[in-house]
Amino acid sequence: MARVIVDVMLKPEILDPQGQAITRALPRLGFSGVADVRQGKRFEVELDGPADEAAISDVRKMAETLLANTVIEDFTVRVED
Amino acid sequence: MARVIVDVMLKPEILDPQGQAITRALPRLGFSGVADVRQGKRFEVELDGPADEAAISDVRKMAETLLANTVIEDFTVRVED
Numbered sequence: 001m002a003r004v005i006v007d008v009m010l011k012p013e014i015l016d017p018q019g020q021a022i023t024r025a026l027p028r029l030g031f032s033g034v035a036d037v038r039q040g041k042r043f044e045v046e047l048d049g050p051a052d053e054a055a056i057s058d059v060r061k062m063a064e065t066l067l068a069n070t071v072i073e074d075f076t077v078r079v080e081d
Numbered sequence: 082m083a084r085v086i087v088d089v090m091l092k093p094e095i096l097d098p099q100g101q102a103i104t105r106a107l108p109r110l111g112f113s114g115v116a117d118v119r120q121g122k123r124f125e126v127e128l129d130g131p132a133d134e135a136a137i138s139d140v141r142k143m144a145e146t147l148l149a150n151t152v153i154e155d156f157t158v159r160v161e162d
Contacts, residue, residue, distance in 0.1 A: 001116065007123055022124070022147065031143050033136060035082065036127040042088055043103070046117040055114060062112050066103065 002051035003080040004059045008068045009040035043067055044080075051079040083132035084161040085140045089149045090121035124148055125161075132160040 010016050019038040026034050045062070047055050060077050068075040091097050100119040107115050126143070128136050141158050149156040 009123065009125065019124075025147065026143065029143075029147060031139060033129045033139065034126055034143075035129050036125075038125045040123045040125070042090065042121045042123040043100075044090065044117075044119045044121070045115055048114045048116050058112060058114065062107065062110075062115075066106065066110060 002047045002049070002055070004045045004047060004051055004056065004077060005080050006043040006045060006059065006063045006067055006075055006077050007040060008043070008063070008073050008075045009038060011072055011074050014072045040073075041067070083128045083130070083136070085126045085128060085132055085137065085158060086161050087124040087126060087140065087144045087148055087156055087158050088121060089124070089144070089154050089156045090119060092153055092155050095153045121154075122148075 016038050019036070022037040022039065023034065026032075026037075043063075045059055049055060056077060056079070063075045063077055064070060097119050100117070103118040103120065104115065107113075107118075126140055130136060137158060137160070144156045144158055145151060
């Protein structure tokens with residue numbers, strides 16, 4: 001069993017209201033020194049078999065069609081060590 | 082400017098309905114070989130200064146108080162290469 005991580009983040013040019021709300025809340029809560037926060041999604045995909053090239057390619061297709069909205073989001077796929 | 086990543090995932094013993102919905106949808110969509118999917122959150126925190134020990138410790142406090150609900154969620158903090 002291998003674990004593949006899919007990270008999905010809004011594209012840089014897309015406004016992120018959740019991240020902005022966090023960024024603005026931080027000074028009120030006593031945290032300084034943070035320029036920006038962006039919020040995205042993280043998926044942990046447990047495979048039945050090994051994380052070979054075919055499996056990774058499948059997960060990439062999965063991310064494209066199901067996990068990310070590629071109009072507004074970018075995603076990365078990586079095998080967890 | 083340094084970027085610190087905070088990953089927030091439901092604790093393993095907490096039910097993840099979103100992840101379960103994805104796991105169940107996959108075979109219908111033609112994807113096989115996935116045992117489980119869990120969904121969490123990923124935060125990209127841009128610091129004004131370097132990611133030194135004090136800054137990382139601040140981000141950890143931020144994660145504990147604001148980004149994660151530590152009753153049901155675990156989080157990890159790491160500096161992006």
